[in-house]
Amino acid sequence: MHPVAHPVAHSDGRHKIRLMLDDSPAANLNVLNARIIDCEACPRLREYCAEIARVRRRQWRDWSYWGRPVPSFGDPKARVLLFGLAPGAHGSNRTGRPFTGDGSGNFMFPILYEAGFASQPNSESRDDGMKMRDMWISASVRCAPPGNKPLPEEQRNCAHWLDEEVALLPRLKVVVCLGKIGFDAFVAYLLRAGVLSSRKGIEFRHGAEHQLSNGMVLMATYHPSLQNTNTGVLTEAMFLKIFQRAREFMEKA
Numbered sequence: 001m002h003p004v005a006h007p008v009a010h011s012d013g014r015h016k017i018r019l020m021l022d023d024s025p026a027a028n029l030n031v032l033n034a035r036i037i038d039c040e041a042c043p044r045l046r047e048y049c050a051e052i053a054r055v056r057r058r059q060w061r062d063w064s065y066w067g068r069p070v071p072s073f074g075d076p077k078a079r080v081l082l083f084g085l086a087p088g089a090h091g092s093n094r095t096g097r098p099f100t101g102d103g104s105g106n107f108m109f110p111i112l113y114e115a116g117f118a119s120q121p122n123s124e125s126r127d128d129g130m131k132m133r134d135m136w137i138s139a140s141v142r143c144a145p146p147g148n149k150p151l152p153e154e155q156r157n158c159a160h161w162l163d164e165e166v167a168l169l170p171r172l173k174v175v176v177c178l179g180k181i182g183f184d185a186f187v188a189y190l191l192r193a194g195v196l197s198s199r200k201g202i203e204f205r206h207g208a209e210h211q212l213s214n215g216m217v218l219m220a221t222y223h224p225s226l227q228n229t230n231t232g233v234l235t236e237a238m239f240l241k242i243f244q245r246a247r248e249f250m251e252k253a
Contacts, residue, residue: 026076028168032161033071036142041157045143045150052089052144066096069143072165073098073126074136079171079250080117083186084178085223086141086150093144097126098137103226111236115243134250136169138162140185155185162189173216174246179223180204186218206234207242209249217249 040046053067070087087093091102099105100123112118112135119131141150141158150158166172166189177183183204190196195214202210208220221234221242228234 029072029076029165032164032168036069036071036161039069039142039161042143042154045141045145045154048146049089049093049143052093057090060090060094063094065094067093068096070096070098070139071142072136072138074132075134076136076169077171078132078134078136078169079173080135080246081166081169081172081175082135082137082178083175083182084137084139085181086139086148087144088148089144095125097123097130098139099123100126100130103229104224107224107226107229107236108239111239111243114240115247117243117247136165136172138165140182150181155181159185159188159192162186163192166193174219174249175216176219176221176242176246177204178221179225180220182223183220190218206238209245217246219246219249 049067049069053065056063056065070092074082084098087098088102088104091105092098092100095101099108105123109118109123109130110121112132113121117133117135119133120129122128123130140162141155142161143154145151145154162185175186177186187196187199187202190202190212191199195212195216196202202218204220206220206222208218210218212218219242221239222228224234224239
């Protein structure tokens with residue numbers, strides 16, 4: 001049996017860990033998520049997230065912001081990993097769930113719902129009943145960075161979380177990376193894990209599909225940021241096609 005940790009919120013904003021015995025995949029991922037929530041490795045990011053949570057945006061003035069590293073979310077038995085860049089300052093940093101409460105999520109979740117990976121088209125809060133089906137959602141950096149630009153050192157500080165996470169998702173068949181930074185972070189993981197000996201030929205482009213030596217498929221798409229979706233760089237049809245292909249690979253494997 002392995003101890004499962006459940007984060008417990010306290011009035012001062014801290015999160016402590018309550019341990020229980022459990023041997024399920026979800027339990028092991030809960031332990032990892034609890035450790036992520038309590039991470040203090042990057043002072044710049046922690047200060048930024050806490051300040052955003054303190055000041056708050058006017059439209060979210062009544063919200064109690066999450067303000068902590070954002071844990072991953074999804075189906076512990078997932079065959080598809082959706083891998084992004086980092087939480088948004090007033091999205092995930094507010095709600096405590098990846099891609100929840102911001103423009104990227106508002107674009108993405110209806111597509112995931114149409115593709116059969118999400119139980120509902122709208123993602124508003126971590127208590128809205130959303131369930132992922134055969135998908136786990138994670139990111140290369142777990143704290144909202146100023147200007148959406150984490151420093152290289154901050155990306156390195158977060159890298160071990162991905163190493164541990166993938167080890168706890170043994171059914172993974174497909175990885176869909178959102179944007180070049182997320183793509184490069186996952187390629188760095190593949191190099192650390194020995195799945196790739198070099199990144200020659202492993203290039204980012206929208207719609208890229210790379211068959212890996214471990215049987216997995218690495219896919220890439222433009223990030224569903226408002227900058228991309230509002231300008232037509234990424235359309236709903238383009239994005240839906242990515243997840244239809246991910247499902248095809250998932251079901252063939």
